[in-house]
Amino acid sequence: xxxxxxxGQHNGLQHLRCDLHRLDEGPSVQTVLTREDGLRYYRxxxxxxxxxxxxxxxYKQKIIRGFCHLYDGQExxxxxxxxxISPTDHLITAYRSHGYTYTRGxxxxxxxxxxxxxxxGVAKGxxxxxxxxxxxxxxxxxxxxxxxxxxxxxxxxxxYQGKNEVCVTLYGDGAANQGQIFESFxxxxxxxxPCIFICENNKYGMGTSVERASASTDYYxxxxxxxxxxxxxxxxxxxREATRFAADYCRSGKGPILMELQTYRYHGHSxxxxxxxYRTREExxxxxxxxxxxxxxxxxxxSRNMASLEEIKDIDATVRKEIEEAAQxxxxxxxxxxxDLCKHIxxxxxxxxxxxxxxxxxxKSIS
Amino acid sequence: MLLDVMCMYLKWTVVxxxxxxxxxxxxxxxxxxxxxxxxxxxxxxxGDEVAAGDTLCEIETDKAVVVLESSEDGILxxxxxxxxxxxxxxxxxxxxxVSEGExxxxxxxxxxxxxxxxxxxxTAAGPAPPLTTTPSAPKQSTLLSPLRLSPAARxxxxxxxxxxxxxxxxxxxxxxxxxxxxxxLNQRDERRPAPPAAAVTSPAPVTxxxxxxxxxxxxxxxxxxxxxxxxxxxTFTEIPASNVRRVIAQRLTQSKSTIPHAYASVDCDxxxxxxxxxxxxxxxxxxxxxxxxxxxxAVSLREMPEVNVMWSGDGPQALDYINISxxxxxxxxxxxxxxxxxxxxxxxxxxxxxxxxxxxxxxxxLLPEEYQGGSFSISNLxxxxxxxxxxxxxxxxxxxxAVGGTRAELRMAPHNPDGPVLHTQQLMTVTxxxxxxxxxxxxxxxxxxxxxxxxxxPQRASL
Numbered sequence: 158x159x160x161x162x163x164x165g166q167h168n169g170l171q172h173l174r175c176d177l178h179r180l181d182e183g184p185s186v187q188t189v190l191t192r193e194d195g196l197r198y199y200r201x202x203x204x205x206x207x208x209x210x211x212x213x214x215x216y217k218q219k220i221i222r223g224f225c226h227l228y229d230g231q232e233x234x235x236x237x238x239x240x241x242i243s244p245t246d247h248l249i250t251a252y253r254s255h256g257y258t259y260t261r262g263x264x265x266x267x268x269x270x271x272x273x274x275x276x277x278g279v280a281k282g283x284x285x286x287x288x289x290x291x292x293x294x295x296x297x298x299x300x301x302x303x304x305x306x307x308x309x310x311x312x313x314x315x316x317y318q319g320k321n322e323v324c325v326t327l328y329g330d331g332a333a334n335q336g337q338i339f340e341s342f343x344x345x346x347x348x349x350x351p352c353i354f355i356c357e358n359n360k361y362g363m364g365t366s367v368e369r370a371s372a373s374t375d376y377y378x379x380x381x382x383x384x385x386x387x388x389x390x391x392x393x394x395x396x397r398e399a400t401r402f403a404a405d406y407c408r409s410g411k412g413p414i415l416m417e418l419q420t421y422r423y424h425g426h427s428x429x430x431x432x433x434x435y436r437t438r439e440e441x442x443x444x445x446x447x448x449x450x451x452x453x454x455x456x457x458x459x460s461r462n463m464a465s466l467e468e469i470k471d472i473d474a475t476v477r478k479e480i481e482e483a484a485q486x487x488x489x490x491x492x493x494x495x496x497d498l499c500k501h502i503x504x505x506x507x508x509x510x511x512x513x514x515x516x517x518x519x520x521k522s523i524s
Numbered sequence: 525m526l527l528d529v530m531c532m533y534l535k536w537t538v539v540x541x542x543x544x545x546x547x548x549x550x551x552x553x554x555x556x557x558x559x560x561x562x563x564x565x566x567x568x569x570x571g572d573e574v575a576a577g578d579t580l581c582e583i584e585t586d587k588a589v590v591v592l593e594s595s596e597d598g599i600l601x602x603x604x605x606x607x608x609x610x611x612x613x614x615x616x617x618x619x620x621x622v623s624e625g626e627x628x629x630x631x632x633x634x635x636x637x638x639x640x641x642x643x644x645x646x647t648a649a650g651p652a653p654p655l656t657t658t659p660s661a662p663k664q665s666t667l668l669s670p671l672r673l674s675p676a677a678r679x680x681x682x683x684x685x686x687x688x689x690x691x692x693x694x695x696x697x698x699x700x701x702x703x704x705x706x707x708x709l710n711q712r713d714e715r716r717p718a719p720p721a722a723a724v725t726s727p728a729p730v731t732x733x734x735x736x737x738x739x740x741x742x743x744x745x746x747x748x749x750x751x752x753x754x755x756x757x758x759t760f761t762e763i764p765a766s767n768v769r770r771v772i773a774q775r776l777t778q779s780k781s782t783i784p785h786a787y788a789s790v791d792c793d794x795x796x797x798x799x800x801x802x803x804x805x806x807x808x809x810x811x812x813x814x815x816x817x818x819x820x821x822a823v824s825l826r827e828m829p830e831v832n833v834m835w836s837g838d839g840p841q842a843l844d845y846i847n848i849s850x851x852x853x854x855x856x857x858x859x860x861x862x863x864x865x866x867x868x869x870x871x872x873x874x875x876x877x878x879x880x881x882x883x884x885x886x887x888x889x890l891l892p893e894e895y896q897g898g899s900f901s902i903s904n905l906x907x908x909x910x911x912x913x914x915x916x917x918x919x920x921x922x923x924x925x926a927v928g929g930t931r932a933e934l935r936m937a938p939h940n941p942d943g944p945v946l947h948t949q950q951l952m953t954v955t956x957x958x959x960x961x962x963x964x965x966x967x968x969x970x971x972x973x974x975x976x977x978x979x980x981x982p983q984r985a986s987l
Contacts, residue, residue: 210595217552218615219696423577429556431590441577492697 158462160192175399178377178415179384184402188394195458198240198393200472202232202451205256207480208265209424212255212272216428220488221272224299225286228256230423233450234357235260237396238325242404247315249295249308250327252287253357253422257327261294266483275490281501282493302328302335305354309341312352312413323351323407325400331362333376342380342413349412353403354380356417357390363426364435377417390418391448421448496521546620546631547596551605551612554583554590561585562610563618568600571628574621581607581618598623601631672698677705684709769857779919783835784960787914788968792976794930794950800982814850814904815875817927817954820978822846822866824971825900831971832899833962834920840962849898849918850878852885859885860918862898906930912953922962925975928953 175183209229215221228235235256238248250257258268263279271278271289279289287299295311298304308326315322328338333356345352356376360367367374377385384406388399396418403414421444425432432441458464499511499522506524513520551561564582568574579591580600598621605618612618622628671688673681677700681688688700691708695701797816804811825832825846833840846867849860861881863874884890900922903915906929915926935949954975958968978984 213595214550214552217554218550219553438577438579442575445575445577 158192158464160463175395176377176387177384178375178380178386179382180386183386184388184398188398190394190457190463192458192463194240195454195463196468196472198236199451199454199458199464199469200476201236201239201260202393202454203473203476204265204479205229205232205235205259206451207476208259208268208483209255211480211484212269213424213428215269215273215484215488221286222274223285224252225272225428226253226426227424227428228253228422230444230449231357231359231390231420232256233393233396233454234355234390234418234420237390237393238355238400240393240397241400242323242325245293245320246322246404247293247295247308247311247324248327249298249304249311249324251298251301251304251329251332253329254287254289254297257294258289258291258297261291263289263291263294264483265480266486269483269487270490273487273490274492275487276493276497277486277490281497283497283501302332302338304328305332305335305338305341308354309345309350309352309413312345312350313348315351316348321408323353323404325353325355327355327357329362330356330358330360330367330376331365331370333358333379334371342383342415345413346380346383349410351407351410352413353400353407354383354413354415356415357420358417359420359422361422361426361435364430366435375417377415380413380415383413383415385415385417387417387419390420391444391450391453393450393454500524546601546622546634547598548617548634549580549592549594549619549621551583551614551616551618552592553614554592555585555587557587558585558614560611560613563605563607563612564589566603566607567591570600570603572600573624574598574600594621596621596623599626599628601628602633604633671700673700673705674702676702680705680709684712686712772857775919776916779916783917783919785914785917786958786960786963786965786968787955788958788965788972789912789953789955790972790976791951791953792979794952794979796980797982798950809872811871811875812878813906813930813952814902814927815871815878816979816982817904817925818848818850818863818866818874818878818902819869819871820975820982821900821902821925822848822869823978823984824975826867828967828971828974831923831958831963831967833922834899835922835959835962836920840922843899845899847898847900849895849901849921850881851901851903851915852882854886854888856888859890859895860898860901861885861890861895901925902927906952912955914955914957917957917959921959923956923958923968923971926955926957928955 174186177183206229209227212221212225213227216225231253239260242248244262248257248261255268255272258279259265267277267279268289270276271280271282271284272286274282274285276282278284279291284290284297287297289297295304295307298307305326305328308324312324312326315324326341328335332338338354341352342354344350345354356379358367358374358376362370373379375387377387379385386399386403389395399416403416406414423432423441423445424430455464455469459466459469499520501524502511502522503524506522508521508523511520511522512518553559554561562584564584566581567579568581574580574594574597576595576597578594580594581592582589583592584590600619601622602620603618604620605612605616617634620631620633622631672693672695673688674695677691678688680686680702681691686705686708691700691704693700694704794813797813801811801813801816829842830840832843832846834843835841845865847862847864848866849862851858851860861884863869863877863881866874869877881890881894884894898918898921901915901918901924903924904927905913906927908929910928911931912928913926915924917924930950930952932948933951934946935951936944937947954972956968956972956975958964963971
């Protein structure tokens, strides 16, 4: 088995090339993939994929209720971004956030318990799908496009604190037409904030395709005065290289940068969307067969003799077991008790009484 | 059908030891309000390869027919619930898949577990059918430490001073539902008047589906009545519709809403018919008034072929046969067996055929060609005391004759040479409902006139 391999253009692989906007040179077209990195990425992506499929199953058994926006198909984005930044950098995203919650360090058990609303969840069962947080991970935001100004704010804090950290702010192709995003671009560019704006273009808003939603579908150019690059979001190595490049750019004080990741989601927008009313099943199947991120990485590693099929199968089996256990935990954990309803409203405050649904109901709030 | 599935389900208690670990396919909730669904069609056969995203089967939810997609790659190993199954509850195992490379024929079929859809906390999810009323031993419900009551249940228990711990929780994750609270209330009422008798867990239609239904059923609102106590205040009773009734309902609705019905009534004097009938009876020939009516209608149709038509989609299509459908009431619903070629049959033959067909209909032994393909229907409610009524046309026929009962009326006899005299007449009202597109009011009235003539002068039938 080979321990590392250089993937790049001279091997005939075009996929590392990016489209550039206001940039003279882009990320390097060659990168080195080591065996342990490859297996780690594979394992992470497989875990995310199985976790989302398990969430789908649990939702259909009515064990998870409410909102559930699944991330399968887009795993390469989360894993690639995480590989390009460090754990001390910050990340904020929208509601399709289970994958990022995982890559930012939350265990699958806690994520699934949060989805089922149990006390073992990362937000103590009180947040649900769209409100999961971790260290340097700011969620999990329900309102479309609301996280972008927040992300710019986090970048301002990074600049202020001078610790050479960057903030990665993600939004989708549907949110890209929102006004506050352009306001954030303006302020970030004006004050040269270390903010990486990333547009995850999965080709459909809820059900509206990008051609029907945007006058300009070149989302990487939408920053106008902010330089941008467009990356194939189904290839984890491209995403990693592009993120490294973007992080270096920001850390060097040149200001914000915009990245468009072209990716695809297999499920519908959320669990109440079958996903086939605005696109054909053939399209989904085609992407699954030709550009599935996990399959591409697997083929890449096996064809270059960096991993054997048995190892991959072992990883698959281990991941499957891990997810089953997590699902088991998530279904059997107790719900948070009713007394916890108003706790943690404020941070580090003295205990206070909160009014309930009528004036005579008093609930305790303990920070 | 449900019984068949139940038998199939219970047979598999033997687990193949060296089998492939199966991937379970459970009944999903494909819409937020879905509790159970029907499997319409399996789109893959056992042994077929399935890729993630492929459609496995069509499931009819409470709203529409939706496909179930597979999220796994593999081979469909075993279909556990066949297509056409109705009322499959959420979470039931409907199929098994194995991963690629494994022998799908050796798939381990899990023993049918006592119906918990998932590994929910073991509250009231025992295999006991959910709606048993056992006043003898109110089981201490195995709840987790916090007692979970729905607000309605809490209100009921508080109002009647009942101990919530005695209620058996059947809601999700140990919730005591309004239904459970009502049940507890009933138990208390039952225990007061009579000493605890062994409860008759009546095999209501609901318990037949118990192996398929998990006992953690969601409460329906308003709550279902307890079998054996229908009509409790605040509950509703569901009478499951037989297939026949469902089809009848559908056809009647289709007929009434798409066919423009036109009605025309006429009174017929049954005097001559009654006289002839009595005369034939003395000769031991038994014919009923209905047979005369059938013959008169058939003869009228022969004389007026423009009424013997059917709707062909955009216009009348003349029929070359005169088949009269007679409506027979059976316990399963109304069915219309056909007397073929009624115009050329004699009265006796019509009588015999009608009797035989009615018997077959009541036994449920009619063949499809015996009730499909009539050209005209007759429905007689006279024996129930109905004086007149109007019937719904059986598509694609053009008319249906609704026959009422005979009544004696004093009428003026206008053509008496000695002047108008009152005499008693045996009158019968018939109402013709006709498809206004094919048989309009004018045609209908002419037909009815002819029918009346044929009925009032039964000797014309031999013409």
